[in-house]
Amino acid sequence: MLAAEFAWLVTRGSWRASDAAFRLLPGALMLLATRGALTGASWPWIALPLLASFPVHLLDLRRR
Structure with missing residues (x-):
């Protein structure tokens, strides 16, 4: 679903690809952790x- 959202x-x-990736990557990492749990x-x-999701989230906030 995240890949479909990224493509859309x-x-x-x-949105540029880098902007979309920085906004979706923290959520993807948290979903991966949830799956593991x-x-x-x-x-x-x-x-x-x-x-890993926290610094990526901070980078996204800094870019905006």
């Missing part, structure tokens, strides 16, 4: 995507 945002013409992954596999 970029092909619609109002729901499937019983060990805690580092849950913590790493959550940890």
Whole structure:
């Protein structure tokens, strides 16, 4: 679903690919962590995507 949203945002013409990627990447990382939690992954596999989502979110805010 995120890939479809990315394609829609970029092909619609109002967003550049880099802008769309920076806005969607934190959510994708949090979804990855949620999937790990729901499937019983060990805690580092849950913590790493959550940890990575925060600096990407800050970079997105700084770019705007």
